Amino acid sequence: MNAVWQVQEAKNHFSEVIDRALHEGPQTVTRHGRPVVRVVAVADEGARKGPHAGDGFVEFLLSAPKVEGGLPEMPRDRSEGRAPLFGED
Numbered sequence: 634m635n636a637v638w639q640v641q642e643a644k645n646h647f648s649e650v651i652d653r654a655l656h657e658g659p660q661t662v663t664r665h666g667r668p669v670v671r672v673v674a675v676a677d678e679g680a681r682k683g684p685h686a687g688d689g690f691v692e693f694l695l696s697a698p699k700v701e702g703g704l705p706e707m708p709r710d711r712s713e714g715r716a717p718l719f720g721e722d
């Protein structure tokens with residue numbers, strides 16, 4: 634169960650936050666009602682093989698259709714007032 638803790642509550646019960654992360658799963662800490670950090674057991678993190686391996690995003694990208702020959706060249710808007718891209722004069 635992914636529990637949600639307010640910052641002050643997490644500070645006051647940090648040992649419990651750690652224990653629950655070890656036994657129940659990731660624990661989310663919020664500040665002003667917004668999630669700011671997640672406490673995750675190290676064993677869980679290693680099993681995921683990367684910072685976002687468990688969220689399905691890598692699998693989503695790998696399942697995208699392949700483009701033969703690469704993507705087409707996109708025209709660059711060079712109108713007055715536009716900043717040059719890196720490497721352009």
